Amino acid sequence: VREAPAALTEALTALDPTAIVVVTDSHVEAARGAALRAALAPFKGRVITAALAPGEEEKNLNSVSMIWDAALGQGVDRRSVVLGFGGGVVGDMAGFAASTLLRGLRFVQAPTTLLAMVDASVGGKTGFDHPAGKNLIGTFHQPNRVVVDLAHLKTLPLRELRAGLAEVVKMAVLEGGPFLEALEAKADVLGGAEVNKKEDGLDALTPFVRASILGKMRLVRDDELESGPRALLNLGHTAAHALESHGQYRKHLHGEAVGIGMVIELQAAERAGLTKAGTSVRVASLLKRLGLPSSVPPEELRAAWHFVGSDKKKSGSTLLWPIVAAAGEPLMERVSLADLERWAVTH
Ligand SMILES: NC(=O)c1ccc[n+]([C@@H]2O[C@H](COP(=O)([O-])OP(=O)(O)OC[C@H]3O[C@@H](n4cnc5c(N)ncnc54)[C@H](O)[C@@H]3O)[C@@H](O)[C@H]2O)c1
Numbered sequence: 001v002r003e004a005p006a007a008l009t010e011a012l013t014a015l016d017p018t019a020i021v022v023v024t025d026s027h028v029e030a031a032r033g034a035a036l037r038a039a040l041a042p043f044k045g046r047v048i049t050a051a052l053a054p055g056e057e058e059k060n061l062n063s064v065s066m067i068w069d070a071a072l073g074q075g076v077d078r079r080s081v082v083l084g085f086g087g088g089v090v091g092d093m094a095g096f097a098a099s100t101l102l103r104g105l106r107f108v109q110a111p112t113t114l115l116a117m118v119d120a121s122v123g124g125k126t127g128f129d130h131p132a133g134k135n136l137i138g139t140f141h142q143p144n145r146v147v148v149d150l151a152h153l154k155t156l157p158l159r160e161l162r163a164g165l166a167e168v169v170k171m172a173v174l175e176g177g178p179f180l181e182a183l184e185a186k187a188d189v190l191g192g193a194e195v196n197k198k199e200d201g202l203d204a205l206t207p208f209v210r211a212s213i214l215g216k217m218r219l220v221r222d223d224e225l226e227s228g229p230r231a232l233l234n235l236g237h238t239a240a241h242a243l244e245s246h247g248q249y250r251k252h253l254h255g256e257a258v259g260i261g262m263v264i265e266l267q268a269a270e271r272a273g274l275t276k277a278g279t280s281v282r283v284a285s286l287l288k289r290l291g292l293p294s295s296v297p298p299e300e301l302r303a304a305w306h307f308v309g310s311d312k313k314k315s316g317s318t319l320l321w322p323i324v325a326a327a328g329e330p331l332m333e334r335v336s337l338a339d340l341e342r343w344a345v346t347h
């Protein structure tokens, strides 16, 4: 939907909540507060707000504790609803709070970043970071409703918007066919500096947001706990997580790292004979047209690679690696970490 706080009001009304625990961050409150207040107007007197400091550094137990304190201090009950109004950081913590308060409250996601719209708000993964690593504490807790309003993107910094586009590219590479072709056809429009500021830019974005959400829903619906096909959503994420860790989560935004990681892993898979030659170049050129980085210097990749050994998804010396044989032909391949390193880094 667009510029339609009524859709959020409607989603909340349908749940008939005794109270709404609103989780947001100070950036989002400043940028999107008017829409939030408009959506919540009919619930006057029943709103409990936890406005956190923004940023991944704040995705920790202390912030979760603040949500618990606000909720319990103001009398939530089992018929209350938690609303996550913000990016993926807010959504992940709101979902965790919802899953733990009174052993589980109903939960609504209102994502305000492109990344949260196309990825984080769908699928029910919640949680927060631990000094030992990202997203190490968490639960699965599905939202009862996800309300996507593209108007929120108008205030999103361009770099954040583009980071979200990288996850759209990932879905398009997994699905191939018309999704990927349409994205390639619209790449110059979507890569424009003003795409989220203009109505026609948001119009151009809309079908890709929808296709990404539907694609993720299909993979998650059949595999909620990620024992099978859901892991395909980690395409490009093995290298991405290593680059993010190496850059101490300051150098690359997650989406930027995912774009670069996809190109690195597709190149590696081409060397391994698993992926059709030319696929990595196709993806790199799409990323560039969208205003995204598609590579890092070889020294950086080499220095970052040891973090692959600490990936949550590895088991022993092998990794179940999500990759595509060609665009639209995803597969999971068991590879040794040594082979992967040879294909990706030391070839
Ligand atoms: N649960 C999942 O399945 C899943 C999937 C992917 C990512 N994630 C998580 O999502 C997080 C990243 O999410 P993100 O990229 O949305 O980052 P984010 O939540 O940190 O938001 C990015 C920045 O944009 C600001 N912002 C948000 N919406 C805005 C708006 N409309 N206008 C202006 N500013 C706005 C935020 O305050 C923040 O400073 C990571 O912690 C990641 O682990 C979770």
Ligand SMILES: [Zn+2]
Pocket (backbone or CB within 6 Å): 119, 167, 237, 254, 258
């Ligand atoms: Zn991702």
